[in-house]
Amino acid sequence: MTLTDEDLELIRRELGREPNETELAMFENLWSEHCAYRSTRHLLRQLPTEADHVIVGPGDDAAVVAIDDEWAIVVGIESHNHPSYVDPYNGAATGVGGIVRDVLSMGAFPIALLDPLRFGPLDAERVPYLVDGVVRGISDYGNRIGVPTVGGELEFDPSYQRNPLVNVMCVGLVRKDEVVRGRAEEPGDVFVLIGARTGRDGIGGAAFASEELDEESEEEDRPAVQIGDPFTERLLILALRELVRRGLVKGCKDLGAAGLTCAVAEMAAEGGVGAEVDVSKVPLREEGMEPWEIMLSESQERMLIVTSPEDVDEVTEVCEKYGLEAAVVGRVTDDGYLTVRDGDEIVARVPVKFLADGAPTLDWEEEPYSYPEDVDVPEPDPEDAVEAILSSPNVSPLLREWVYRQYDHEVQGRTLVKPGHDAAVLWLQHEGLEDKALALTTDSNPRHVLIDPRVGTEGCVAEALRNIATVGARPLCLVDCLNFGSPENPRVYYQLKRSIEGLAEAARRFDVPVVGGNVSLYNEHEADGPVNPTPVVGAVGLIEGVDHLEDFPREPEEGERVIVLGETRPELGGSLYLMEYHEIKGGKVPRVRYREERRLHRLLRRIARGSCASIVRDVSTGGLLAILAEVLGKVGAEVDLSRAPGRAPRWDYLLFSESHGRAIVVTDEPDRVLELASDAGVPAEVVGEVTGDGTLRIAAGSTEIEISRERLEGWWRRPLEHLE
Amino acid sequence: MVRVAVLQFPGTNCDLEMAWAVERAGADAEFVWHEDGELADYDAVIIPGGFTYGDYVRAGAIAALSPVMDEVREFAEEGRPVLGVCNGMQILAEAGLIPGTLTVNDCNRFICDWVHLRVERADTPFTTRYEEGEVLRIPIAHAEGRYYVDEPDEVEDRVVFRFCGPNGEVDDRYNPNGSVRGITGVVNEEGNVLGMMPHPERAAHRLQGSDDGLRLFQSMVDWCRR
Numbered sequence: 001m002t003l004t005d006e007d008l009e010l011i012r013r014e015l016g017r018e019p020n021e022t023e024l025a026m027f028e029n030l031w032s033e034h035c036a037y038r039s040t041r042h043l044l045r046q047l048p049t050e051a052d053h054v055i056v057g058p059g060d061d062a063a064v065v066a067i068d069d070e071w072a073i074v075v076g077i078e079s080h081n082h083p084s085y086v087d088p089y090n091g092a093a094t095g096v097g098g099i100v101r102d103v104l105s106m107g108a109f110p111i112a113l114l115d116p117l118r119f120g121p122l123d124a125e126r127v128p129y130l131v132d133g134v135v136r137g138i139s140d141y142g143n144r145i146g147v148p149t150v151g152g153e154l155e156f157d158p159s160y161q162r163n164p165l166v167n168v169m170c171v172g173l174v175r176k177d178e179v180v181r182g183r184a185e186e187p188g189d190v191f192v193l194i195g196a197r198t199g200r201d202g203i204g205g206a207a208f209a210s211e212e213l214d215e216e217s218e219e220e221d222r223p224a225v226q227i228g229d230p231f232t233e234r235l236l237i238l239a240l241r242e243l244v245r246r247g248l249v250k251g252c253k254d255l256g257a258a259g260l261t262c263a264v265a266e267m268a269a270e271g272g273v274g275a276e277v278d279v280s281k282v283p284l285r286e287e288g289m290e291p292w293e294i295m296l297s298e299s300q301e302r303m304l305i306v307t308s309p310e311d312v313d314e315v316t317e318v319c320e321k322y323g324l325e326a327a328v329v330g331r332v333t334d335d336g337y338l339t340v341r342d343g344d345e346i347v348a349r350v351p352v353k354f355l356a357d358g359a360p361t362l363d364w365e366e367e368p369y370s371y372p373e374d375v376d377v378p379e380p381d382p383e384d385a386v387e388a389i390l391s392s393p394n395v396s397p398l399l400r401e402w403v404y405r406q407y408d409h410e411v412q413g414r415t416l417v418k419p420g421h422d423a424a425v426l427w428l429q430h431e432g433l434e435d436k437a438l439a440l441t442t443d444s445n446p447r448h449v450l451i452d453p454r455v456g457t458e459g460c461v462a463e464a465l466r467n468i469a470t471v472g473a474r475p476l477c478l479v480d481c482l483n484f485g486s487p488e489n490p491r492v493y494y495q496l497k498r499s500i501e502g503l504a505e506a507a508r509r510f511d512v513p514v515v516g517g518n519v520s521l522y523n524e525h526e527a528d529g530p531v532n533p534t535p536v537v538g539a540v541g542l543i544e545g546v547d548h549l550e551d552f553p554r555e556p557e558e559g560e561r562v563i564v565l566g567e568t569r570p571e572l573g574g575s576l577y578l579m580e581y582h583e584i585k586g587g588k589v590p591r592v593r594y595r596e597e598r599r600l601h602r603l604l605r606r607i608a609r610g611s612c613a614s615i616v617r618d619v620s621t622g623g624l625l626a627i628l629a630e631v632l633g634k635v636g637a638e639v640d641l642s643r644a645p646g647r648a649p650r651w652d653y654l655l656f657s658e659s660h661g662r663a664i665v666v667t668d669e670p671d672r673v674l675e676l677a678s679d680a681g682v683p684a685e686v687v688g689e690v691t692g693d694g695t696l697r698i699a700a701g702s703t704e705i706e707i708s709r710e711r712l713e714g715w716w717r718r719p720l721e722h723l724e
Numbered sequence: 725m726v727r728v729a730v731l732q733f734p735g736t737n738c739d740l741e742m743a744w745a746v747e748r749a750g751a752d753a754e755f756v757w758h759e760d761g762e763l764a765d766y767d768a769v770i771i772p773g774g775f776t777y778g779d780y781v782r783a784g785a786i787a788a789l790s791p792v793m794d795e796v797r798e799f800a801e802e803g804r805p806v807l808g809v810c811n812g813m814q815i816l817a818e819a820g821l822i823p824g825t826l827t828v829n830d831c832n833r834f835i836c837d838w839v840h841l842r843v844e845r846a847d848t849p850f851t852t853r854y855e856e857g858e859v860l861r862i863p864i865a866h867a868e869g870r871y872y873v874d875e876p877d878e879v880e881d882r883v884v885f886r887f888c889g890p891n892g893e894v895d896d897r898y899n900p901n902g903s904v905r906g907i908t909g910v911v912n913e914e915g916n917v918l919g920m921m922p923h924p925e926r927a928a929h930r931l932q933g934s935d936d937g938l939r940l941f942q943s944m945v946d947w948c949r950r
Contacts (some may be wrong), residue, residue, distance in 0.1 A: 139834050
């Protein structure tokens, strides 16, 4: 039971009587943290959500943002963390299904998925099984529905061992005049349930997502995990597209958390009307389901649309073409109540606005904490430290490739910049927008956020926007997926509040609206405590004029120069180096210097769009060393980082600092790049040259390292041993 | 104008980009839903990729039994070009329109990657704009793309595409899925039905990373115009 005594009292007072079992179950799920954002609703109000091009901001199934006079993108992000721990394959697969339906329900056609994933250490019990299951789940589902998975993240930390984070972002396209809202407005209209039949799977999923995991979760909570059927989802995509094109959809919602109850209640509450549902009309997968089970089932691949009674036959006909069932399960009323019937019998009747929006917010106690800024970092053996960072699963490009090779990232033929770069780029040629493309990324740096929740979160936004700038995109909007532990833990609530403040601050300072998001709390297991605070930031950018993307980015060639842009600072706090190698929690977390950062983004766009580089990449986890190895390790290069802009007191600061506001460029036109940098006011230096001999030589202060391609690939391959 | 039917089954999901590629090659592409299958008026038929009927059985097995495949068979018997890509190849193989079968990749995982292909025959309706021995860069994306045939010698002259290295070298290093002799594109005896696992429609414009696939569609359109 997730309802508090105060909640129950409030419900009694509002109803003027005791709620019955069905009503209680409905309240329990709709008033759960997962559905009602009870601990964060009031905090999220500080996010800037508006801009001229934002058509639909937070609050509906997904956001809608205009890209020109005719077209808009639809974007949403979700988490499927708890289900993916209990049943990694189905948990991850249905996470994909859910967010795709959120995008569908706005009338859009889905064109891209991104999956930020976080797990415990690969050598820990059950973790390889979780990684394999989650990746196969995403692969089987995403590939079958024909939506390319083009990006995401992959991170490992002990805090995720028994509570992996499986987030998923989806982007779709819609004509502005075909946008559908999650709203029922006209009494007399009917609710039509489309798609799969309703069964007992996933009952109580919303409530399950709002509790911590424990030893028994693996067995006990299995029934709360849904099973996915991507084939039906594909048919839903096609059917919805046809229904929308024919103008038959007056309102639409995905049936996700809290199933039919949530979809009907939110649509009626949003439109200021009432609704009546007859559970005896719902096509069932199994016999003997109770009304509350039918109302709360989270069976997948179902959508609820609102349509005029005279259009029902045409709706049914379209669905039949795609082999989908369509059933009228209720109607829109004008009484402001949600009435649930089982044939003639009324089994629940509650004020719909109260059910959908009446959950009181919860302001938990917070306990500020901090880690020491001044820490003593012992000088390590360079060989040892370099090997440790480059063989970390948090760096290995081969491990990432192992994942995205299993995703169809090319389907729809739009993927101009493939996975493995800072941002993916999707071409809009099928919409007749041959000169436009979207840049997509998701980013989080939970280590930074742990040490300094506010500053760390600002950094996540800076990194996401930097990533889309590397391919020449201008930011359109941000979405966020906040994965935290229990808000009832005062330190976690402190993290959450500071993190949201940081997100709001950064979005304001960069002038990019946060158009939607998701909050996932209670990410903790009794054995491990809370996960590292993980605010995942998704960014969507627009590229107008796509010619620069021909043959960019490409493999660097012998003779090209390596340029570092932006200052390296002694900011090791929360770095992979300090946290993973030294196991030191503390130090100065990289700060976002907004003016410098914005200048850099402008410069990156100019370099990318000016076709004067083979590679433009941002510097983040693992510092300059990790990105230089990734970009130049195979071809070979000679680099002297002592020449890089900025100041670092020692070679390890130079190699491993994760200061923001930096990027590397590989180019055969170094003078032009330096000139652009100078015009933009960004410090830039040529630090080396591509040699083509397959060996990476890096000088940094007092130390020099030399890494052959074979050795590097051996390090990168190391984490894979647990998976193959 | 050359008219090309792009066949849609439930679960087809590469139809959009297939039609786009066909149009780039200068033909009209029209979607034909499997139940509406009237193919007689078209110059060529393409079965695009996807997961027909979810591919919960064997890839392509259910679609191969669907009534529209009888029409495809007739269409092919008249000598008109039929192209099956990825799941389309699996369907053609299941329907017996091309030799051999496709089974689970030897790594037992889905693979999405860019590969090189060697053109083994430049005399089919789909390959006249290529040269024999030419190396193409085209992506693959499949879980069941491992080509198998009992007697590889017997299909040797039907092989149109083979996995290879950047310089055309055919060996295990460049065979992503364990296909016998690296075979990944074959024609029927008459040469007018081609099944291939790689996706030429995803390499039909330089922005996509390669336009090597475009000439396949252009060859087909040339042939239809003849």
